[in-house]
Amino acid sequence: MNFSSKLIEEAVQAFASLPGIGKKTALRLVLHLVNQPTEQVEQFAEALTRMRQRIQFCETCHNLSDTPLCTICANPHRDRSVVCVVESIRDVMAIEDTAQYRGLYHVLGGIISPIEGIGPGDLNIDTLVQRVQQGEIREIIMAVNPTIEGDTTIFYLSKKLKDFDVKVSTIARGVAFGGELEYADELTLGRSIVARVPYQTGEGLRGREEF
Amino acid sequence: MHLTQLKLTNFKNYVWQEIACSPQINCFLGLNGMGKTNLLDAVYYACMTRSHTGVTDVHVVRHGADFFRIEAHFQIEGKSEKVVAKVIPRKSKVFECNELVYNKLSDHIGAFPVVMIAPGDTEMVTDGSEVRRRFLDNTLSQIDRSYLNALLLYNKVLQQRNAALKQFAEQRQFNAGLLEVYNAQLIAPGTLIADKRRAFADTFGEVLQQVYATISGGHEVVDSQYESKLNDRPLAALLAEATEKDRLLQRTTVGIHRDDLALTLDGRSVKQFASQGQLKSLVLALKLAQYEMLRREKNMRPLLLLDDIFDKLDKNRVQQLLELLLQQSFGQIFITDTDEQRVREILSKLDTPFHLYHVEAGVATLAHTA
Numbered sequence: 001m002n003f004s005s006k007l008i009e010e011a012v013q014a015f016a017s018l019p020g021i022g023k024k025t026a027l028r029l030v031l032h033l034v035n036q037p038t039e040q041v042e043q044f045a046e047a048l049t050r051m052r053q054r055i056q057f058c059e060t061c062h063n064l065s066d067t068p069l070c071t072i073c074a075n076p077h078r079d080r081s082v083v084c085v086v087e088s089i090r091d092v093m094a095i096e097d098t099a100q101y102r103g104l105y106h107v108l109g110g111i112i113s114p115i116e117g118i119g120p121g122d123l124n125i126d127t128l129v130q131r132v133q134q135g136e137i138r139e140i141i142m143a144v145n146p147t148i149e150g151d152t153t154i155f156y157l158s159k160k161l162k163d164f165d166v167k168v169s170t171i172a173r174g175v176a177f178g179g180e181l182e183y184a185d186e187l188t189l190g191r192s193i194v195a196r197v198p199y200q201t202g203e204g205l206r207g208r209e210e211f
Numbered sequence: 212m213h214l215t216q217l218k219l220t221n222f223k224n225y226v227w228q229e230i231a232c233s234p235q236i237n238c239f240l241g242l243n244g245m246g247k248t249n250l251l252d253a254v255y256y257a258c259m260t261r262s263h264t265g266v267t268d269v270h271v272v273r274h275g276a277d278f279f280r281i282e283a284h285f286q287i288e289g290k291s292e293k294v295v296a297k298v299i300p301r302k303s304k305v306f307e308c309n310e311l312v313y314n315k316l317s318d319h320i321g322a323f324p325v326v327m328i329a330p331g332d333t334e335m336v337t338d339g340s341e342v343r344r345r346f347l348d349n350t351l352s353q354i355d356r357s358y359l360n361a362l363l364l365y366n367k368v369l370q371q372r373n374a375a376l377k378q379f380a381e382q383r384q385f386n387a388g389l390l391e392v393y394n395a396q397l398i399a400p401g402t403l404i405a406d407k408r409r410a411f412a413d414t415f416g417e418v419l420q421q422v423y424a425t426i427s428g429g430h431e432v433v434d435s436q437y438e439s440k441l442n443d444r445p446l447a448a449l450l451a452e453a454t455e456k457d458r459l460l461q462r463t464t465v466g467i468h469r470d471d472l473a474l475t476l477d478g479r480s481v482k483q484f485a486s487q488g489q490l491k492s493l494v495l496a497l498k499l500a501q502y503e504m505l506r507r508e509k510n511m512r513p514l515l516l517l518d519d520i521f522d523k524l525d526k527n528r529v530q531q532l533l534e535l536l537l538q539q540s541f542g543q544i545f546i547t548d549t550d551e552q553r554v555r556e557i558l559s560k561l562d563t564p565f566h567l568y569h570v571e572a573g574v575a576t577l578a579h580t581a
Contacts, residue, residue: 112389113371113374114371114372114374114375114377114378115370115371115374117378119375119378119382119386119389120386120388120389121382121384121386148364148367148368148371148396149371151396152368152371152389152392152393152396155392155395155396156388156389156392159388159391159392160388185314
């Protein structure tokens with residue numbers, strides 16, 4: 001692409017360095033900013049710089065946070081006896097979006113995979129053990145992706161926690177909601193049959209919020 | 212089961228090729244390096260989702276092209292099945308059966324059983340245990356889906372375990388807990404694989420003996436024994452005992468990835484004592500026994516791909532072999548050879564429908580049908 005302006009070219013390159021954004025989209029965004037009032041663009045740039053400079057990881061759960069303690073950990077209404085262990089911050093957001101969980105989180109920052117050079121020492125495992133040691137936690141929910149590496153991580157954590165008086169559970173794995181049995185893969189369907197749950201009256205009926 | 216039609220695009224040295232197949236014998240004739248074996252490999256690829264030579268897809272695509280495609284039409288008990296492979300090396304690999312895309316390539320394996328007999332097969336007798344494990348895996352994967360799944364799982368966990376052992380050495384620390392986790396993950400698939408290999412080897416030994424006696428006319432007793440440390444002790448104990456050794460050598464030293472299928476002739480090791488003639492017969496017997504095992508288990512006749520069969524047997528023996536195959540109403544056979552005269556002579560005596568193709572520099576032309 002040929003640019004009449006070096007300034008435009010630099011801005012386009014900056015946008016294009018972001019994931020999922022190509023040269024043409026970058027140019028469209030830059031030309032849009034050119035037509036905006038200067039003030040507004042300054043605010044935009046400042047929001048980014050401020051975010052990058054001030055963002056930190058929660059010292060308890062390693063979630064993203066503005067303060068040393070994140071809003072979830074600081075919230076007095078959340079259930080402190082349950083901790084949900086997840087791989088990344090995106091998983092925290094996904095679970096928060098369900099509005100079904102009122103406990104706390106612990107972000108591992110990855111998953112055990114020596115092939116990728118990630119060993120247990122590279123993850124936030126020691127801090128989890130310390131949290132459990134403090135004695136307030138009654139249940140740990142493992143919400144880790146159902147892969148071989150995920151199994152390794154869950155197994156490893158449960159070994160680390162076996163001497164503490166804490167219940168370890170994993171999220172259920174099975175047929176997707178709104179899915180059809182016929183199209184579920186063998187492994188998933190097999191697991192859901194083996195790990196079936198007792199039926200509770202009305203449980204299968206869809207709640208109003210799902211319509 | 213038989214293949215009715217094969218269409219290739221950019222597969223090895225073929226730009227575009229269409230082959231109409233005879234349900235019985237198909238011959239590809241031509242000079243060396245013209246692409247006869249590549250046609251067999253295309254059939255193998257359509258059945259097994261990879262090349263028989265074990266090369267990666269980068270070497271399967273025609274030089275200079277960025278994708279290749281294989282379309283294979285099969286007939287199974289009067290029903291037609293269409294298999295399509297679309298591969299862009301390093302980017303995407305899609306297998307379809309009747310327009311439905313497989314989620315996992317492994318779901319395709321076993322649906323269209325195939326046996327290939329190639330000149331390189333002698334390594335099954337002369338080389339290390341890896342070749343014979345691959346033979347076991349190839350056969351059992353086509354027969355048993357749970358075996359293939361267990362094998363894929365085992366190999367992934369094994370890779371992680373070995374990588375962890377390397378990492379321990381590099382970082383000068385040792386995490387016994389992590390190793391125990393990997394051990395626990397290996398036990399279920401590893402034990403299942405050992406059990407299935409053991410059961411298979413029992414039946415396979417008998418079949419091998421029968422086939423060997425038929426094709427060699429010899430009176431030697433040939434036997435195959437499944438050799439594994441898991442025969443004596445459970446995998447859990449073996450892994451636990453090997454911890455220190457694994458730590459030093461930075462790899463997993465026990466497990467089903469160390470098994471062997473030991474072949475003996477009159478109770479003596481084949482590798483050391485067999486003559487050249489015995490070796491050739493044995494190698495052929497191994498593959499025909501594999502064919503027989505697949506036929507029994509799948510309840511249909513696999514495709515038989517004979518690459519350069521005259522390398523192993525003289526003309527009379529080949530004729531005997533083909534007669535034997537046809538008598539037992541073997542399924543469809545694909546043959547490659549350099550000598551047209553020789554093949555025509557044999558075919559004229561057999562009284563079987565066949566298609567004869569001339570192969571020259573990546574183009575196959577139908578020369579004769581009967």
